[in-house]
Amino acid sequence: MTTTVILERSEEPETSAAPAPTTVLPDIVATAVPPNRLRTLSHLSSADLMNMGGAAVSAVSLTLLLFGRLAPLSGPLGFVVVAWLGFLAIYGLLVSMDDSRPVVVDKVMSAVLVSAWAVAMIALTSVIVFTLWKGKEALLTFNLYTQDMSNAGPADPITVGGIGHAIVGTLIIIGIAIVFTVPLGLACAVFLNEMHNRFARFVRTVVDAMTALPSILAGLFIFATWILILGFQRSGLAAAIAVSIMMLPIIIRSADVVLRLVPGNLREASAAVGAPEWRTVRNVVLPTARSGLATAVILGVARGIGETAPVLLTSGVTSTLNTNPSTNPMVSLPLGTFEFVKSPQPALIARGFATAAVLMVLVLVLFAIARVLGGRQAGQIGKRQAKRIRARSARDVERFEAIHQEASS
Amino acid sequence: MNPLAVATALPPTITRSGPPPEPRPPEPRRLKAKKDRGDQLFRGVSYLAGCSVLAIMAAVGLFLSIEAFQALKSQGFSFLTTSEWQPDRGEFGISSVIIGTGLIALVAVAVAMPISMGTALFITDIAPSRLRSTLVALVDLMAAVPSVIYGLWGLFFFQGGVIGLSRWLSAWFGWIPFFDVTGADPSDPLSNATVFTASAFVAGIVVALMVMPIQCSVMREVFSQVPIGEREGAYALGASRWGVIRIVSLPFARGGIIGGTMLGLGRALGETIAVLLIISPRFDINFHILEAGGNSVSSLIALRYAEASGFGLSALFAAGLALFAMTLVVNFVASWFVARSRSGEASEA
Secondary structure (H helix, E strand, O other), rough: OOHHHHHHHHHHHHHOOOOOOOOOOOOOOOOOOOOOOOOOOOOOOOOHHHHHHHHHHHHHHHHHHHHHOOOOOHHHHHHHHHHHHHHHHHHHHHHHHOOHHHHHHHHHHHHEEEEEEEEHHHHHHHHHHHHHHHHHHHHOHHHHHHHOOOOOOOOOOOOOOOOHHHHHHHHHHOOOOOOOOHHHHHEEEEEEHHOHHHHHHHHHHHHHHHHOOHHHHHOOOHHHHHHOOOOOOHHHHHHHHHHHHHHHHHHHHHHHHHHOOOOOOHHHHHHHHOOOOHHHHHHHHHHHHHHHHHHHHHHHHHHHHOOHHHHHHHHHOOOOOOOOOOOOOOHHHHHHHHHHHHHHHHHHHHHHHHHHHHHHHHHHHHHHHHHHHHHHOOOOOOOOHHHHHHHHHHHHHHHHHHHHHHHHO | HHHHHHHOOOOOOOOOOOOOOOOOOOOOOOOOOOOOOHHHHHHHHHHHHHHHHHHHHHHEEEEEEEEHHHHHHHOHHHHOOOOOOHHHEEEEHHHHHHHHHHHHHHHHHHHHHHHHHHHHHHHHHHHOOOHHHHHHHHHHHHHHHHHHHHHHHHHHHHHHHHHHHHHHHHHHOOHHHHHHOOOOOOOOOOOOOOOOOOOOHHHHHHHHHHHHHHHHHHHHHHHHHHHHHHHHHHHOOOHHHHHHHHHHHHHHHHHHHHHHHHHHHHHHHHOHHHHHHOOOOOOOOOOOOEEEEOOOOHHHHHHHHOOOHHHHHHHHHHHHHHHHHHHHHHHHHHHHHHHHHHHHHHHHH
């Protein structure tokens, strides 16, 4: 193969050239190569859509026919499963009419993967919608947010009493937990990133294991030490410590991931101008990763807010407002939910759902904030930040000019 | 032509003048970094932070052991084999709760693993790349939903829907010991449904929703590390999208899939509130996952700690210690698998 190509080329000048052989360049402009374009792998053609739609319609019709008419099948869950299997079979059949086997397998398996995702999303949506829906009645009563349960008996309607004590309790517990975990968590994440030795790797493994620490054990640990051995009362403070143990590894892990994304050349540049390590961390690494670190903290808070078991063991249940974290039980939103729904009274269960809905909204809001902050890449600067930086560097220029003038005069 | 002849025929190109320079033994330059006070302080503080995490973890294990010592000493080996939980009568052990915990976790992992793997593959390989971060955030949101809310959902909403499935499974697969339900008559369609409620099966499915995000995120991370060259090579050879997943992604990510699944198992073992809300406690060894009643270590602790006496508390601490050891072992094995897969060893096979 190669030899023939070479022969052709070597013959070319002899045949085409006149007295002095010249090199003939191909006309590059005329045969301009079209720009490389990425092949889209996830393209849906209209035929695909027709196949899918047809398969879906026929699967649902077939299942409707099967259920109650041809086969002794019933139940909404069974309907969905049978319809789904029917869809896969019919879709495969339709695709196989004009495509080869690998394409059929590809399309059917893609449909399976998409449905796995759909199952997860349906579950998530139904959890959120169900909680908000069941809680909507109690959520719309004003007293839910302003009163506690001290004046409300178990049979009272939802217009009496509320979960003000649980809201305040959650805010206090999570506030104390933030004070404990944020400095420690960020310091530990910095440690994992700045020290490159075996000990740091070991600590990272332990932090990984700590993320999986069952929440009840965090509660049990604080119960054993703080309450049994040290003899303190069950209180909001104890709950905050237990919740901190759950939040800490989450904050460390997500902050660690963010700090690892800080470009190494920024660190090197800082070291090259002679900054000591702590200055590099303070002025380069942490500001670069700021939005990501905020996300890490918020994710930890979202996790800590929802912890029930540690609060149950270390703080206990109360129906009155308690704003003092150092004495007496203090109830949090998840624990309040748990206590409400344990009772058979419909009004209490409705309150339980309202409490859960408030908690859900709180978590959703926190998550949305984390998403907005974390949407930015490490080192990307917002508008206000850029303005501030520009102002600072203008001040620096002025300062330098003043110094130079002084020196020259 | 003989290549050797050419080599010998070449004239010497470099001629040295003068004696060769003294060969000096290579010596590494001594780097002396003088740490200033700030740096020493910084190092100290960050080491302190690292050590404090270790200390917390060690303290959890230590204090659980100290508190559990009394109960473990009195029971000895029978702590592992007794199924009763009567600490005040001196008869207690974790065999039934451990088996209950394991069954719930196994159901959870069996349900969550295919869903999380499918979701992870969907996000990395199928979904349009501009949607990717949104999809990831949605899965993360699943992890942020508090477990008490999953428990509520399972108790008041999901359980009603899944009873039909339990009934169907026990009617058709009752010959498999796991799916057998005592007290259920498959030939009677109006039979009482309560034998199917509050079972390990229902609790396991609800726990599955909680462990699915962690499994999914580990698997997604590993799938996204599949070498792009190998994937493009497979595409270039004409593989379809599923073909690339099957012959490139899945073999490469095997360690990550196993590790992620086990991480999920570790979470499932420790889940408390959702299980406590759904399951009705019982203290005999019950392998029938569809049948009402079951137990788990964490729900046992949450259930009994309030009324427990000094010795009863010690017994609960012993159960907690067993749970602690179990989750730690599962976790370390899982992270070993994940770490191995990340180093790329698996792709050589």
